Amino acid sequence: xxxxxxxxxxxxxAGGSLRLSCAASGRTFSSYxxxxxxxxxxxxxxFVVAISASGSSTRYADSVKxxxxxxxxxxxxxxxxxxxxxxxxxxxxxxxxxxxRFSYDSRRQAAAYDYWGQGTQVTVSS
Numbered sequence: 001x002x003x004x005x006x007x008x009x010x011x012x013x014a015g016g017s018l019r020l021s022c023a024a025s026g027r028t029f030s031s032y033x034x035x036x037x038x039x040x041x042x043x044x045x046x047f048v049v050a051i052s053a054s055g056s057s058t059r060y061a062d063s064v065k066x067x068x069x070x071x072x073x074x075x076x077x078x079x080x081x082x083x084x085x086x087x088x089x090x091x092x093x094x095x096x097x098x099x100x101r102f103s104y105d106s107r108r109q110a111a112a113y114d115y116w117g118q119g120t121q122v123t124v125s126s
Contacts, residue, residue: 004024010122010123022081032103036050048060067083069082
């Protein structure tokens with residue numbers, strides 16, 4: 001079992017920045033891949049970014065490439081999502097997810113992930 005707790009969401013103006021955190025517990029954090037997804041009202045959950053167990057490999061959705069940065073601190077069992085140059089269309093509930101079967105998985109499907117956090121709301125205003 002893995003427990004994931006996100007934090008750091010909030011209200012920010014367009015062009016601003018936020019950093020989300022996701023604290024994990026329950027299994028050896030440094031052994032599995034992590035990802036961030038988001039879900040806007042009335043839309044399906046969509047892939048944002050994935051990171052390997054070591055942090056050396058990442059894959060970003062085209063919509064956030066160059067603006068968002070994922071990182072992880074395996075000593076703190078935490079993965080981060082630094083979001084810069086936020087746009088109105090980034091408004092969503094953001095979820096972190098754990099894929100405990102692989103040290104890296106570049107798939108974008110939510111079904112590839114085994115455990116999910118409760119989500120944190122990010123609202124970008126004009």
